[in-house]
Amino acid sequence: MLDHPIAEIRKLRVEFQTKDGPVVGVEDVSFDVYPGETVCIVGESGSGKSVSSLSLMRLVEFGGGKIANGELLFDRRDGHETNLADLDQDLMKRIRGNEIGMIFQEPMTALNPVFTVGRQLTEGLRVHMNMNRAAAEARALELLRQVRIPEPERRLKQYPHELSGGMRQRVVIAMAMACEPRLLIADEPTTALDVTIQAEILALMDRLKRETGTAVMFITHDMAVVAQMADRVVVMYRGNKVEEGPVEQIFENPTHDYTKSLLAAVPKLGEMRDKPCPEPMRLLGVEGQNLKPVPGTQEVLLRVKGLTTRFPVKGGFLRRTVANVHAVEDVSFTINRGQTLSLVGESGCGKSTAGRSILRLVEPLAGEVDLDGLDIMKLDSSGLRRARLDMQMIFQDPFASLNPKMKLEEQVAEPMRNYGIASGSELQDRVANLFDRVHLPRSFMRRYPHEMSGGQRQRIAIARALALNPKLIVSDEAVSALDVSVQAQVLNLMMELQAELGLSYLFISHDMAVVERVSHYVGVMYLGRIVEMGPRARIFENPQHPYTQALMAAVPIADPHKRKSEKDLNFKPIPSPIHPTDHEPEPSRYDEVEPGHFILLTDSGY
Amino acid sequence: MTDKDRLVPDEGLAPASTALPGAAGPLEELTQPPRSQWLDVWDQFKTHRGALIGGILFVAIVASVYLGPFVWDIDPTKINIRARNEGPSLAHPFGTDQLGRDMLARMMAGGQTSVSVGITAMLLALILGSFIGVVAGFFRRLDGPLMRLTDLFLALPLLPLLLVMMLLFREPLNAAFGLEQGIFILIVASIGITSWMPTARIVRGDVLALKEREFVLAARSIGTTNTRIITRHILPNVLSPIMVSATLGIATAIITESALSFLGLGFPPDFPTWGRLLFDATDYLQQYPERVFWPGMAISLTVLSVNYLGDGLRDALDPRIRGR
Amino acid sequence: MLTFTIRRLILAVPTLIFISLVIFLLLELAPGDPMAQVPLTVPPEVKEKMREALGLGEPMHIRFWKWIVQFFWIEPQVLIDHYLGTSFSQGDLRVISWQTRSPVMDIVVQRMPQTLWVVGTAYVVAIVIALPIGIYSAYRQYSWFDQMGTFVSMVGFSVPPFFSGVLVIVIFSVQLGWFPSIYDTTLVVDSWDSFVKQLQQMIMPVMVLALQITAQLSRFMRASMLDNLNQDYVRTARAKGMSEYVVVMVHVLRNSMIPVVTVIALGIPAIFGGAIITEQVFKVNGIGQLLIGAIQANDLPMVQTLTFIFAVLIVLFNLIADVLYGILDPRIRYD
Amino acid sequence: ERGSDGQVSIIYWQAPSILNPFLSGGTKESESSSLVIEPLARYDQDGNLVPWLVEEIPTVENGGVSEDLTSIAWKITPGLVWSDGTPFTSADVKFTADYCMHPEGGCAQLTKFEGVTSVETPDEQTVKVTFEKPTPFPYGPFVGAESPIIQAAQFADCLGARAPECTEQNFNPIGTGPFVVDEFKPNDVITMSANPNYRDPDKPAFAKVLFKGGGDATAAGRAVMETGEFDYAWNLQLAPDVIAQMQEGGKGTPVAGFGPLVERIMLNQTDASPDLPEGERSTAKHPHPFLKDPAVYKALSMAIDRPLLVEIGYGQAGKVTCNWVPAPAAVNSDTFTCDTQDIEGAKAMLEEAGYTDTNGDGIRETPDGEPMKLVYQTSTNAVRQDFQALIKEWWREIGVDSELRNINASVFFGGDPGSPDTFQKFYADVEMYANTFNGTDPQSYLGNGLCDKAPRPETQWQGENISRFCNEEFDALHAELTKTAGAEARAEIAKRLNDIMVENGGMIPLVHRGRLSAHANTLGGVILNVWDSELWNAADWYRKEGS
Numbered sequence A: 001m002l003d004h005p006i007a008e009i010r011k012l013r014v015e016f017q018t019k020d021g022p023v024v025g026v027e028d029v030s031f032d033v034y035p036g037e038t039v040c041i042v043g044e045s046g047s048g049k050s051v052s053s054l055s056l057m058r059l060v061e062f063g064g065g066k067i068a069n070g071e072l073l074f075d076r077r078d079g080h081e082t083n084l085a086d087l088d089q090d091l092m093k094r095i096r097g098n099e100i101g102m103i104f105q106e107p108m109t110a111l112n113p114v115f116t117v118g119r120q121l122t123e124g125l126r127v128h129m130n131m132n133r134a135a136a137e138a139r140a141l142e143l144l145r146q147v148r149i150p151e152p153e154r155r156l157k158q159y160p161h162e163l164s165g166g167m168r169q170r171v172v173i174a175m176a177m178a179c180e181p182r183l184l185i186a187d188e189p190t191t192a193l194d195v196t197i198q199a200e201i202l203a204l205m206d207r208l209k210r211e212t213g214t215a216v217m218f219i220t221h222d223m224a225v226v227a228q229m230a231d232r233v234v235v236m237y238r239g240n241k242v243e244e245g246p247v248e249q250i251f252e253n254p255t256h257d258y259t260k261s262l263l264a265a266v267p268k269l270g271e272m273r274d275k276p277c278p279e280p281m282r283l284l285g286v287e288g289q290n291l292k293p294v295p296g297t298q299e300v301l302l303r304v305k306g307l308t309t310r311f312p313v314k315g316g317f318l319r320r321t322v323a324n325v326h327a328v329e330d331v332s333f334t335i336n337r338g339q340t341l342s343l344v345g346e347s348g349c350g351k352s353t354a355g356r357s358i359l360r361l362v363e364p365l366a367g368e369v370d371l372d373g374l375d376i377m378k379l380d381s382s383g384l385r386r387a388r389l390d391m392q393m394i395f396q397d398p399f400a401s402l403n404p405k406m407k408l409e410e411q412v413a414e415p416m417r418n419y420g421i422a423s424g425s426e427l428q429d430r431v432a433n434l435f436d437r438v439h440l441p442r443s444f445m446r447r448y449p450h451e452m453s454g455g456q457r458q459r460i461a462i463a464r465a466l467a468l469n470p471k472l473i474v475s476d477e478a479v480s481a482l483d484v485s486v487q488a489q490v491l492n493l494m495m496e497l498q499a500e501l502g503l504s505y506l507f508i509s510h511d512m513a514v515v516e517r518v519s520h521y522v523g524v525m526y527l528g529r530i531v532e533m534g535p536r537a538r539i540f541e542n543p544q545h546p547y548t549q550a551l552m553a554a555v556p557i558a559d560p561h562k563r564k565s566e567k568d569l570n571f572k573p574i575p576s577p578i579h580p581t582d583h584e585p586e587p588s589r590y591d592e593v594e595p596g597h598f599i600l601l602t603d604s605g606y
Numbered sequence B: 001m002t003d004k005d006r007l008v009p010d011e012g013l014a015p016a017s018t019a020l021p022g023a024a025g026p027l028e029e030l031t032q033p034p035r036s037q038w039l040d041v042w043d044q045f046k047t048h049r050g051a052l053i054g055g056i057l058f059v060a061i062v063a064s065v066y067l068g069p070f071v072w073d074i075d076p077t078k079i080n081i082r083a084r085n086e087g088p089s090l091a092h093p094f095g096t097d098q099l100g101r102d103m104l105a106r107m108m109a110g111g112q113t114s115v116s117v118g119i120t121a122m123l124l125a126l127i128l129g130s131f132i133g134v135v136a137g138f139f140r141r142l143d144g145p146l147m148r149l150t151d152l153f154l155a156l157p158l159l160p161l162l163l164v165m166m167l168l169f170r171e172p173l174n175a176a177f178g179l180e181q182g183i184f185i186l187i188v189a190s191i192g193i194t195s196w197m198p199t200a201r202i203v204r205g206d207v208l209a210l211k212e213r214e215f216v217l218a219a220r221s222i223g224t225t226n227t228r229i230i231t232r233h234i235l236p237n238v239l240s241p242i243m244v245s246a247t248l249g250i251a252t253a254i255i256t257e258s259a260l261s262f263l264g265l266g267f268p269p270d271f272p273t274w275g276r277l278l279f280d281a282t283d284y285l286q287q288y289p290e291r292v293f294w295p296g297m298a299i300s301l302t303v304l305s306v307n308y309l310g311d312g313l314r315d316a317l318d319p320r321i322r323g324r
Numbered sequence C: 001m002l003t004f005t006i007r008r009l010i011l012a013v014p015t016l017i018f019i020s021l022v023i024f025l026l027l028e029l030a031p032g033d034p035m036a037q038v039p040l041t042v043p044p045e046v047k048e049k050m051r052e053a054l055g056l057g058e059p060m061h062i063r064f065w066k067w068i069v070q071f072f073w074i075e076p077q078v079l080i081d082h083y084l085g086t087s088f089s090q091g092d093l094r095v096i097s098w099q100t101r102s103p104v105m106d107i108v109v110q111r112m113p114q115t116l117w118v119v120g121t122a123y124v125v126a127i128v129i130a131l132p133i134g135i136y137s138a139y140r141q142y143s144w145f146d147q148m149g150t151f152v153s154m155v156g157f158s159v160p161p162f163f164s165g166v167l168v169i170v171i172f173s174v175q176l177g178w179f180p181s182i183y184d185t186t187l188v189v190d191s192w193d194s195f196v197k198q199l200q201q202m203i204m205p206v207m208v209l210a211l212q213i214t215a216q217l218s219r220f221m222r223a224s225m226l227d228n229l230n231q232d233y234v235r236t237a238r239a240k241g242m243s244e245y246v247v248v249m250v251h252v253l254r255n256s257m258i259p260v261v262t263v264i265a266l267g268i269p270a271i272f273g274g275a276i277i278t279e280q281v282f283k284v285n286g287i288g289q290l291l292i293g294a295i296q297a298n299d300l301p302m303v304q305t306l307t308f309i310f311a312v313l314i315v316l317f318n319l320i321a322d323v324l325y326g327i328l329d330p331r332i333r334y335d
Numbered sequence D: 001e002r003g004s005d006g007q008v009s010i011i012y013w014q015a016p017s018i019l020n021p022f023l024s025g026g027t028k029e030s031e032s033s034s035l036v037i038e039p040l041a042r043y044d045q046d047g048n049l050v051p052w053l054v055e056e057i058p059t060v061e062n063g064g065v066s067e068d069l070t071s072i073a074w075k076i077t078p079g080l081v082w083s084d085g086t087p088f089t090s091a092d093v094k095f096t097a098d099y100c101m102h103p104e105g106g107c108a109q110l111t112k113f114e115g116v117t118s119v120e121t122p123d124e125q126t127v128k129v130t131f132e133k134p135t136p137f138p139y140g141p142f143v144g145a146e147s148p149i150i151q152a153a154q155f156a157d158c159l160g161a162r163a164p165e166c167t168e169q170n171f172n173p174i175g176t177g178p179f180v181v182d183e184f185k186p187n188d189v190i191t192m193s194a195n196p197n198y199r200d201p202d203k204p205a206f207a208k209v210l211f212k213g214g215g216d217a218t219a220a221g222r223a224v225m226e227t228g229e230f231d232y233a234w235n236l237q238l239a240p241d242v243i244a245q246m247q248e249g250g251k252g253t254p255v256a257g258f259g260p261l262v263e264r265i266m267l268n269q270t271d272a273s274p275d276l277p278e279g280e281r282s283t284a285k286h287p288h289p290f291l292k293d294p295a296v297y298k299a300l301s302m303a304i305d306r307p308l309l310v311e312i313g314y315g316q317a318g319k320v321t322c323n324w325v326p327a328p329a330a331v332n333s334d335t336f337t338c339d340t341q342d343i344e345g346a347k348a349m350l351e352e353a354g355y356t357d358t359n360g361d362g363i364r365e366t367p368d369g370e371p372m373k374l375v376y377q378t379s380t381n382a383v384r385q386d387f388q389a390l391i392k393e394w395w396r397e398i399g400v401d402s403e404l405r406n407i408n409a410s411v412f413f414g415g416d417p418g419s420p421d422t423f424q425k426f427y428a429d430v431e432m433y434a435n436t437f438n439g440t441d442p443q444s445y446l447g448n449g450l451c452d453k454a455p456r457p458e459t460q461w462q463g464e465n466i467s468r469f470c471n472e473e474f475d476a477l478h479a480e481l482t483k484t485a486g487a488e489a490r491a492e493i494a495k496r497l498n499d500i501m502v503e504n505g506g507m508i509p510l511v512h513r514g515r516l517s518a519h520a521n522t523l524g525g526v527i528l529n530v531w532d533s534e535l536w537n538a539a540d541w542y543r544k545e546g547s
């Protein structure tokens, strides 16, 4: 009976009791999951993806939710079909982790920080499979090998914080797979991860699915991942299923408007091939879009030379510096007026530090930073404050970079207040104009950050950065945390502003597709150095450095026909950037392979 | 619920950017005109049942203590030796004490002192604690010395300190503020400066964490000076632990004052405070239990109401919770 | 961790010396006179003689230096002598109390047992009661149990012990006659009967003290549990099919205990410091009573020594709390 | 029979810190140690001298006191032994004197040995004390609980500066009393057991004593009268209705006794105005603007309702008195009566003397136009504050305003010359406290009214004449007293001295305070003695049968 679904969700409706009355999390959703199949559930943030999956586990109840309606039919291992929606929590306990496994979104917090990996892995085994300790440990080891964690024996005794994000996510996967569940629910298992690690995890899950025949319910909002993984796709929008179909059909023939707009918003790697300059994305349903390319000028605005930033590691008895984190090592580049230079690279390679060093939000150790003729490095603190009029920063996390207790209006007005640029009604007007600029209704001015969506918040951050009319904006992963559709809007906004105001961006990101979309120039960073740098087209079409090549290979492509297999990936873990104080790194030397296209000759550690 | 109407996909097809990340509820809020901050606080506060009761009770206590004497205008020091040790009656609803003084009047007079001591000592401890906590957390170099200072104060015994302060400052304070004011200032000061340490520690911890948050970095990048970072960004965000310390602080100060009375170091015996009244009445616990009841009740009620008030205020002051 | 501990320990030395100086100066500045309790019938000239016999004539810095030497050099020797039977301290003048004219440390040692018995037990009892209450009220937040717990602990917090103490005495000693109202410090527990007696005399002070401590601890525990109950790893544990008991009592509890354990550790110096008012009310005559008695009698060496010991304990337990934090929470590493 | 009645439990709400009364001077120390160490003679409950370790009280009549009143010879009862079995000899007595009179010892009982030039031991049983001048009342040394005999052998190494180092001796003195110390926990508890070598083979009846210290008077009273945990509670300074309530517990009985303790208001004869320069404030340089006027101080006294004060503050343990020295009975003057309040009379008296309320604010002004405002200070103590409140009220009624102040007792009585708040500095117009004297002879106590005993800057503010009273007649009469022998004649002079002081406004006596103690109903043989240790006859205490 292979055609019989393992799980059938029928007319699911979930409500939450909140202080201001009931809130509907999922309104009406029905779909099936068949054995050995991967069903991807996509949709914007808040559309009810997680709630549906949690309902299947009957975990919504612990978050204050209630399954108000619907059936959750699950085909038990012993062949009985059970309606999980009205099953007793005691029985549920036996299904959870045993017959249905779940992988959660946040690898950083999904593990209990105070127990060892081994303990957390064996726990489920001992409960569900009645294994004794030794047997459970043996099985745990086997699981860790399965998910290809290096040195699995050692990992068992480590605590979660001692593992990198990718390794933690693998542990979570191993945990979910431990009892060989019939259904595996993966709730955005890679959203928080780097492309490279994401690629590995996706490949790993794919392999596991093939090997064990488990059905997978994969939740994501990343269409590229969907293209990579899915057999079938369910599109959700505001608590409802709006479309369902095989993956090819969804990508090639979307019927619902929402699906279409979603697909339109996804930047696809290679889309920009043959286009000389970045240009805004075409979004569905938005009238009168200005899609003109943004050429910029060739006039140099920012020149960075030999920038080096290290963080001391204190230790020993007298708390002296015993080693340094070489976060940024001899980095040089220039940015032209009205153009964008993107820095890409894995997490921890020093992108943010480089950006912050330019604004001297962290103090660089050495190097020259020249902004429009002004030597930033030589400024005293008041001079620096003045210099920051010309350079601003947008931070990665729109949730963290706004003060939760301040009204938006205030936050946007703050820079102008600080520099005494405007006051009174003039200030009001300016703030209102900035809101218009970033396409936010003026009625939002009196709101608080928590009353905004992520995209809206990021626009506030942009408005704040624009308030001082800067020449340069350092945008540190400004769109990474956003939904695709929102991301597209923010990107478009940034490009529009660039075209209008002649802004220059230092665009920091690890999303290659986005980078391809927005940049004039691209620098690839690895372990504190730029390993390859050049015009965007050259880097994407003709990557020379092995690391750049690996990076490109890892990027999932939003096209179900271009799936990658595990074999294509060969990542080495990044070596430690920590060196003893007496370590003298070599200077960076570059080879110009094409005009303006440089490759690092010095050993980068890759 | 009529979620249907709200869930209609909007034509703009830029869903999340105009709608909130929450599905149903907040959509409606979009159409509402924005409101002033304090109205929001009040709204949230109103929904917190405990807080509302606590708040009303606290206001009632404070009002009766300060305004009561205008209605019940018997002098609390008026001795009526013939009406000694009377039980509750119409003339003396709370009875009288061993000198025939009206207990109700004394309760109100005592409440004035106790409540003022509680509030002012709390404010003092709070200001000191928050200041030291913020400075220690914000300026790395001052962290060590300030935390050692905190240790020092933790180790200081309240009682000798009080005696020293009595000696050094009583005369000048009496000269400047009069006898009762002088002692009041002394007691408030001594309770205040021996109870700011926990606040300082908590605030410091929170500031240390906040300092690493990106919005502080963001503030710096838009040219905000240190002082403004502290006042605009740090302080509002450590408000809720401070509020909790504040409400606990009032309670501790009232209780500390009564303990000082017990040890003979507080207000002089002819100066009624709730703690003093309670202490004096414990000797008569068996004969006149009601005399213990009133001050005991007053202290407990105040502490309770202030605590619930604090709970509610903390929630109400946090816009994140307020939105839910 | 070890270097961290050692570094903090070494840093503690100047801190402590500074603290002792501050305490000394405070006490010197404090008004009052060790002869205040001598009756008026003793004429002033005689009082002056007695004062001189106490060494009050010497200048301040000499007396401070003497105290430092006695406390840090001679007293440890006495301790060594006591345990090893050596005689390093022979003939050296120890810190002498003005009231009793006997070595301060001897009295402190004498007072320790009852303080530890009563205050210590109260602390243990409070922990044993407070933790489950805190856990359950957090687990069932806003249930009637939680509301009651909040209410009772607030009331417990707001009743001064000089009142609750007398109240229980009147109820249990005077009315019911179950327990003695006066603590017998001479009782030696060597048989079942004496143990029962000891229990009887401990019940009331322990009750009064534990009420206060429970009130505060359960609040802490509740808050800490609430913080952790909403964490992602809790959901993970549930998704693994763990029972609610395991989820709450193993996963959540272990994490919630981290801050609570340090709070508990920081409260321990208070055990040694005694509970001044409760000891007074029940005549337990422990360290707290010793301190207040010494303050009232202006027995400076005693007050100085006691407060300093207290300071040492506070500094020490601060350190222990930090170390404990590091041990309990694998994420924290001091180096 | 010795040791047949088990244990007696005594509770003192002030805990003894040492068992050597020579090093402390506190009542709690001398009373607790009186169970162990004894003087040669004691006072009985009526204040009469009774021989204790001697055969008889030496007098001029029996030849024990020399005719010129300069020496006294005590004859020790033969066969007395210390609790360790060694004989008690005159050498021990002499040693005791040497111990206390050592200049570096800081002996608290030095006054007992005032004027002693030598102590000789002609033989093992005889002690001869010689005074530097005729001493009509030679019963200072070795008499009463404050002056017991310590064993020479035990304390030999503890003379002078070494005295405080002798912890073992100070905590566990060897004595001749009915009990020996088993364990002494300072400021907490003493356990004792019967002295096996006590001179009366049948005594004490109790085998053990538990002497508990600490807490408060309420708890002590409760433990004896309500819960019955203790047999004897000392000095229950409690409100009368509290005592009455406790008595209903039915387990114990309060007993009261009266010594010379008087609660009084001292009237400052000098001006304490803060406007005066430091060093002249409260000194004879500036007499008080109006308090020296008889009309004023008499009116102040008349306005006071003493019986009410007694009722409220002391009950059984207080009596109305108009005298400075109301006891022993022989020296209690009956010149004055003051047991009725007379507000109207007081008003009239002030009116007549020219103190009228000229500006209608209810406060009278002196003829110079100064308002009659008094600063009224006392130590912090609930009863005293009640008194202050009442008296303030009464004085207000006669048109005298007062500002109340109270000062922590340890500062008030602390005698620190640097502090402005000591009772000796008297930076106030009137102050209230209680004072008394030891023994039955008031001579040196009456000396507190002598001009030159006034505290002043030159004496570092030391001196017992707190009110700075100065009266030539008084000084002359006191000189006569020091030379007069014979109990009756001495009593006569003492009464006159008392009258001069009160008549001339040195003080307003308020309450003759007694001591109220309580004993369990099952404890027999208790005779309350306020002239000596309350535990003076503990050897005779016994457990009553069947009650």
Ligand SMILES: Nc1ncnc2c1ncn2[C@@H]1O[C@H](COP(=O)(O)OP(=O)(O)OP(=O)(O)O)[C@@H](O)[C@H]1O
Binding pocket: A016, A017, A018, A023, A024, A025, A026, A043, A044, A045, A046, A047, A048, A049, A050, A051, A052, A063, A064, A065, A221, B021, B022, B023, B024
């Ligand atoms: N515990 C809860 N209490 C109240 N509302 C909730 C709760 N959990 C989820 N919701 C609401 O239910 C809706 C669906 O949330 P859900 O977490 O399923 O979104 P999602 O599609 O998983 O989004 P994301 O991509 O951000 O994870 C949202 O509107 C959310 O606000």
Ligand SMILES: Nc1ncnc2c1ncn2[C@@H]1O[C@H](COP(=O)(O)OP(=O)(O)OP(=O)(O)O)[C@@H](O)[C@H]1O
Binding pocket: A311, A312, A325, A326, A327, A345, A346, A347, A348, A349, A350, A351, A352, A353, A354, A510, A577
């Ligand atoms: N304040 C700091 N103290 C010590 N080390 C730091 C600090 N900030 C960053 N580092 C280290 O410097 C290196 C570079 O960090 P950086 O934040 O610049 O990386 P990134 O490329 O921005 O990574 P991500 O993509 O995760 O943001 C990392 O190894 C990081 O651990």
Ligand SMILES: [Mg+2]
Binding pocket: A049, A050, A051, A105, A187, A188
């Ligand atoms: Mg989700």
Ligand SMILES: [Mg+2]
Binding pocket: A351, A352, A353, A396, A476, A477
């Ligand atoms: Mg970064």
Ligand code: NI
Binding pocket: A001, A004
């Ligand atoms: Ni089937």
